[in-house]
Amino acid sequence: MAKKNYELTESEWAIIQAVWENEPCAAPTVQEELETRKNWTYSTVKTMMDRMVTKGLLKTERMRNLILYRSVVTRIQAQKSEIMRTVKRAFDGALTPMMQFLLDNHKLSQKQLNELERLIKKKRVKGRAAGKK
Amino acid sequence: MAKKNYELTESEWAIIQAVWENEPCAAPTVQEELETRKNWTYSTVKTMMDRMVTKGLLKTERMRNLILYRSVVTRIQAQKSEIMRTVKRAFDGALTPMMQFLLDNHKLSQKQLNELERLIKKKRVKGRAAGKK
DNA sequence: TTGCAATCTTTACAAATGTAGAGTATTCTC
């Protein structure tokens, strides 16, 4: 139910990404997966994962002598939270100014602009069809 | 020079916003400004501000027996960092997917969509004029 | 000049986060 706000730290993001991609998976898998980017030992990874279970970001299930982890929040949910956090903190909660800022402050290629325009058009049509909001 | 990445915490955002709006200003001013929203005592605010000086987010200047604070990073810089952080963590560094996500996952009104389209058009033209990138 | 008001300084402490060693249990493998 609850549309909670999941504020993941940098490290938690790294971990949950690995989980999303291997789900369900054991801690060693995650550790190996991250070994190159992050330089974490098994202990480190495991500790973090267990803390994430406590926080309700992951959940576990025992399979014989193995402990398998699964994500509780989806990638979409996490992305949404991350964006909402930014909008709240840095743009006073207003989405359009943030979009505008993105357009103004990041050099997008023509191609990207086209793509965006296309997306907006699509959105627009759909919105109209479905009874405007 | 350095185009550093400023990762402000929630509290730091609150403080620096107050500073931006009153710059240069003394700690008590900031504390009063935030009194309603946050419920921080003077000590709390002062401590945080001094820590932010250490971190290079604010700087001070002594005026007789007063200590005045100024921001070191601009609102734009901070917003940019905040967005970059999100893009990096949650969208694998790619801006367009993030924009797409924004369009897909947040119900924008027709008006907002129009506005965005207009902005993009403007961008497009300007980009073309200035030798495409 | 004495005391009050405003401001600053010092110190503290708890919770969260980053990081991991050392020991324990379980399971292969020879």
Added chain:
DNA sequence: GAGAATACTCTACATTTGTAAAGATTGCAA
């Protein structure tokens, strides 16, 4: 069945963040 390999548990410690009380300064007002 004994040692090696694998995975888990427990404990620990440093740093950062959130929060603030208590004490020291200083300038002004009576």
